[in-house]
Amino acid sequence: MTRPRVVEPEGVTGESVVDSYDKMMRGLMQNGYLDTLKLIKAGLTSGTALEVGPGPGYLGIDWLTKTGNTFLKGLDLSADMIAVAQRNAKEFGVDSRTEYILGDAKQMLFREETFDAVFSNGSLHEWSDPKAVFLEIYRVLKPGGMYYISDLRRDITLFARLLLQIAIPRERKKGFLSSLHASYTMEELVPILNQTRLNKASVSRELWTVVITGRKV
DSSP states (O other): OOOOOOOOSSSSSSSHHHHHHHHHHHHHHHHSSSSSSHHHHHTTEEEEEEEEEETHHHHHHHHHHHHHEEEEEEEEEEEEHHHHHHHHHTTTTTTEEEEEEOGGGGGOOTTTEEEEEEEEEGGGOSSSSSHHHHHHHHHHHHEEEEEEEEEETTEEEEEEEHHHHHHSSSSGHHHHHHHHHHBBOOOHHHHHTTSSSSTTOOOEEOSSSSEEEEEOO
């Protein structure tokens, strides 16, 4: 039986926590474990994208380095993470194509139909009101714009859980378990999506994640 969700606070803060998370995510990027190629395969190869909860920014940065004629805005609740993302974007030479904004995804300060795409990886479990965020994602997308949202899923198999724990650095294991226990199952997300204009989304299970994809109709 899957454990009940244990809610985790929104946003990652604190110098030591941010630093260890940054190192972990950099390692995932360097080893090709981010969802960058999945974004590109889904058709996100140009235009302006919004990344919800970019953290240290590596997914968006990796996407920018692998595409041309692209621009990224990152929306995060953590000022500490935004500072790290800005530093990383500069290091990888894409700072002129990025803008990181402190704000709440439940009430995005963007006009309707602003973005060609919205994506997020690893932040869904922190959203205090996923329905509100899904509604906002739909609102700020241009017609035909794509969305891609992935996160841990709480009902992963013991094998997948062991693989993840082996891969996670020691200093991040507590944070990883906290995130895992706060994550959603596919069965929990589908009813939430059905209350929004993203009700036609494709929702799938992967080895240790749940993935929500689609286009605004």
